Amino acid sequence: MSGKSRRDFLKSTALIGAGVTGLTSTAKAGPENILSEDRMGVLVDTTVCVGCRNCEWACKDAHNLAAGNLEDYENRKVLESKRRPDTTALTVVNEYTYGKNSSLPIDVKVQCMHCDHPACVSACIVGAFSKHENGTVTWDTDKCIGCRYCMAACPFQVPAFEYDKAINPLIMKCDFCFDRTKEGKLPACVNICPVEALTYGKRNELVMIAHERIKRNPDRYVDHVFGETEVGGTSWMYLASKDFVELDFPKLGKNPAPGVSESIQHGIFAYFVPPVSLYALLGGIMWLSKRRKELDEEVKK
């Protein structure tokens, strides 16, 4: 009996091993995460922005959201409260004023940062997020199951979810006008900006431009390009005259947001070696304790 069960055991362990190797070889590659040297970005100069909110209108217009009339955006009352991108607006402008005597308000455009190492791409259970060659992070409606883990993972609190829809709720965030840039057009917000607060270009060059501007006008800017190194770097980067924490930017380290969790994950699953070894170990214990028991019973008899 015990000889037979051992043979069975070895046979099935071998089968499981074969199954596992089969699994790994057929496993599809995860979601795209391309970090091209030529990836694009946008440099936002908050010292130039006048808070006209034309970008908000252009964004809605380009993404088939209810945009209304461009003239209505001249109403500056909206700027009195702080807003976040949501399912009705993929980008918003917030205004920061400092006392009555301060010279000028600071306007900050907020949207998805298009991280170089996006937490959403790493987190998504079905790989619905992808980082593309031109730097864009997009979301795929055909894959998404609506679990909202991307929202829990995003360090900038950007993805928004349509909570009021029972069927096919969408995750919504800035898509860097992926369809427009593919045709060689500028992102809608960059295109409309009347004061050139937004500069679209290769990310590497934008970093140099940003540091150049700081060097030429050290009184105008704080010596910090937000997004150059935060969470491993982002496609959208900011220049400002005030410390970024005062402008509601999150304080983040230089390590990519998914770094720790991915190394834990790949440590536990290193080529399935730990789970398979655990299986073998438990199988060994099971066989041994059974054998010992049988011996005990034989002794009793």
Add this chain to the structure above:
Amino acid sequence: MSYEIHNPVPIKHKYFTPGVIGLIIIAVNGLVFLMGRFFFGIGAVTNLNNQYPWGLWIGVDVAAGVALAAGGFTTAALGHIMHKDEYHAIVRPALLTAMLGYTFVAMGVFVDIGRWYFIWHPLVMWNGNSALFEVGICVMIYLTVLYIEFLPVVTERFIGKVNLPGFLSGFNKSIDKLLRVLDRGLSKTMFIFIIAGVVLSTLHQSSLGTLMVIAGPKMHPLWQTPILPLLFLLSAISVGFPMVIFESLIASRSLKLRPEMPVLSRLGSMIAPLLGIYLAFKIGDMVIRKTFVYLDDFNTASIMFTIELLFGVIIPLRMFLSPKVLKSQGLLFTASALVVFGVLLNRINNFVVAYTPPYSTESYFPSIGEISVTVGFAAMLVLAYRFIVLNFPVISLPTRITPQSKYTIRGVK
């Protein structure tokens, strides 16, 4: 000369009692709110929003549900893998709890995700970087394994007793034959599934802890640590036996059975070392990361953390060390209930209390709808458990056996 053996049998007891009626009302109330969720969207019944994407359903129905179903794999490891036969009486009830627990975890996920009809997507759309993908796949496979592990209970119930009504009775013989083939096949291969169940459990219990690691600074430093997966695994292992004791004592009271005190006491004596290991890692992590400074702040996080650690770990740990507690039914129940409460609170803390979005304008508290659904699911679980133990051989009862002949002959019962 006669002696007692423990055999699982369907318990003879009536199903409906005032308590059961109460549970049915709670379950129906939950179902009503669930209809609201499916007709009008998640926002209609929950307080979730873009700041707080996850709430009570993920924290309790999913995360705590998985942890509290850990009795299944811990007793399987003890009873089957280490071959401790004396615990066989509790393996089946623990297996049933795990099977129902994971079924309701799956249902919790189903109602929480925005596109429930795409719940099968992770099977074909893989993302090996995602901790949630790992949890999802493992839970799906483990749920299947649990159903397979439970199949012998079903075949045992029906073999030789297949009695279909009307014209279907013609199939009685062939179904009986099928059950016998299934039963024989299962008994030969069951060890594969039992080991697989333990491996799958250790994997997803820990990966559940990895889930919130990616949230980084959004999570309060009292809970956010790279060893979260280890803490989740250790706490799941620690809560396995207390959950079995908790549930066994409730079941025996409700069904008017004699509690299995000798087995439960012995099980209880193993809890203190397990809790001790968990506590050591938890405290060690606090010391290394110097997070005890956050306990000086008097706020929700520090209060919840203190309650979790004091009432959920330290007090029950001390209680389980005392022989008096292990022998007393009431004290054993209290200590076990405290551990169950501690792990439940820990999961709520990790997924809800510790989570603070960078741009939060309000705090999250679950809505009546969310609470109704969660409590409703728990009520449904108890109702299903009661139905199954009354109709299937799950709970072991002492049976008095008097040998028929004067001599026992080897190989003849």
